[in-house]
Amino acid sequence: MSKAHGRNTVVTVAAKDISPFCKTSSFEVGGDVHETTGYGVDDKGKAGGLRETKFTAGGLYDNTVLVGPRIVLKPLVMTTAVVTRKVEGTGTGKPLDTFNAVVSKYVETNPVDDMVTWSAEFEIDGPVVTTAQP
Secondary structure, three states, rough: OOOOHHHHHHHHHHHOEEEEEEEEEEEEEEEEEEEEEOOOOOOEEEEEEEEEEEEEEEEEEEEEEOOOHHHHHHHHEOOOOEEEOOOOOOOOOOOEEEEEEEEEEEEOOOOOOOEEEEEEEEEEEHHHEEEEEE
């Protein structure tokens, strides 16, 4: 079994690489489950429905760069952008996830005793296309 280290993850939003500012990201696939139970049975029946996929990212705030999270993500809130995710890093044959997502939330957190951080939530619109990197 091959393992992958999180430090190699690459995330781009609207063709801007925000990876250097990310400390965490999460890719979540779930969906609707419908009850199909009819009369006369003792156990519930279930059927899968539509998938719902979400993506989140967060990290350290940096106001000295032209492609930092604040500059890239804040103007995109409530708009759709292309997001790419390379969970194993860059390299031939490694997975590449590409999807359209509405940037639903951008948050900056300013603790008195620590560094300023940011986080963002993305609601994925349509399918996630997974390919091997060339």
